Amino acid sequence: MLSEWAAAHERGVVVAGPMWDGDRWAEAVAAFCRASGWPLLAEPCSQLRRELDGVVVTDHHDLLLRTAWADAEPPDAVLRIGGAPTCKPLRLWIERHRPAFAFVDPASTWTDASFSVSLHLTIGPEAVTDVARTLLSPDSGWAQRWADADARAAAAVDGLLDAEPLLEASVARQLGRSLPAGHALYVSNSMPVRDVDSYLRARAEPLAVHANRGASGIDGVISAATGVAASGTPTTVLVGDLAFRHDLGGLVGAFDTVPATHGGSGDLDLTVVVVDNGGGTIFSFLPAYGVIDSEAFERLLTTPPGRSSSQLASGLAAAMGFEHLHIGSCDELHALLAAPGSNRGVRVITIDIDADANRDQHRRLADAVAAAVRGAESRSQ
Template structure:
């Protein structure tokens, strides 16, 4: 895929689970942020899209593809096409690597200005993310995702839970190609996430990170039973914002009264996550800074590190970074 993108001078919208999120200049990590702005997104409208594998995780990217009017060619090894928006023009079943090689033999590159436009935008976005998150005195939720991805050793596994963890990895993390990425993307995304990570760590015998929210962690905390006795190298990072953080980004937050929203969606808790993890015989600690998290993640597991955050501040943080990226990308056009 990287060779084809270089040959065609096409950008790669690099989903963190797809193995394409590298330092390759064509690998675009932060498009989700600037494609939120219709005026900016209009400058990046494609004519043809080659989709390798399943749908992107990003709702913004999927919506942009749907509205682009582009001819979308989906390539997958499976004959079952996932196309909820019914915007795929052609579905090709086969080995993606072989098909990419075949395309290279019969195509010529487009004008370099197209890929350079994407690369300028991506460079501006990366600078904003680094300036905002790499120097923060107190860890934010985006900073947790970014630090964890950067700190885990080469060839480690990283299991990313649903809701905000997978989105924060997608929006703010750097290159992920030194890691083996995993995520449960089912209907009930918080079911069995801890157990999934334990299984991956035990079976692979490789260092394994888990980024998970507090609700998902409590939902499957019994997955920690017995891992200390088996010396499973699982390094869990729990974002504890006292509830379901993703719902603060959804429309019901603005339409419901605070008490009703908290009861139905925020679902605040008073659980001592450090104490719960320690009760399973697992080493535990709290991290408040990037350095504290970095130090914790570098230690072999099993261990649980809890990072306490604020749901209200998290919404503001995301909006500030997204708006800064939009402004920076707009300045490159």
């Protein structure tokens, strides 16, 4: 059934949402994309934002899908695998254009909050590979236009980030550039998972990227990352300042390390990167920001903590004996993350972020990408 469905659509996209076992799907998804001529819009937590031979894997669809370009290039069809995508502009784009929508959902989760799915399939990767064998790639230029737009977006993002001091978008981009092959990245809910979706690029070397999307909780983040590290994989966790203080007890657990008799390596390799922006800044990206009285907004939504994450981390480091580093540049972050195998144990890296500058930079990044793809849509329509 999927074969006929896919053959009937030229302008499709494959969407990959969060999947712990996304590796299992890589070959099947790549084969399907090559055979259909559809681009792959994969969030990092799907494990599929990686270089795949002959496949257009977008890095910046979160930014592209906010632009007029994306509405001038509407999709006929969406094939989704994995959990509900993190990317809100993607959900809105699908809701606006209502493409045919196949959901490959072998565990029958039926996660489709906006009732977009028109074909539900409980098939696995082998069946998707079989479907790919039946398709003949139409040479529509569709995937190439996505590749071109994504390249323009990347150039716009780099032009801006390379010229400015370290803020949250650069931190997310740098994690993808610096973490060695075979590492794991665990991302907290709130802005970290969104910034990683927007700015961490496909790479050739494997990097496992995990999050507990669930109900978007900001609790238990350090504990969950410790669980990943306890499997023996060197792990870096990107966490906001509120989520960090919600789970300081997790640091104690990490520091106590999991003994080999309980399935752990006996010696964790865990790096906690805290973006310290003075509270819950995600709320200032919502429509209520600028409408509600600013003092009430800060007190009730941002909830700025009384002391900085650096102060907290340095006190705890002295008490517990882990390493604490307070940094302010991409170069410093790279130097700390890139050295493979040199950091067994627990260390906390804190980065001060000016929340106003960060919000303004996010807006300018979106504007820069919109300008970069203006007029790049297909002329044949």
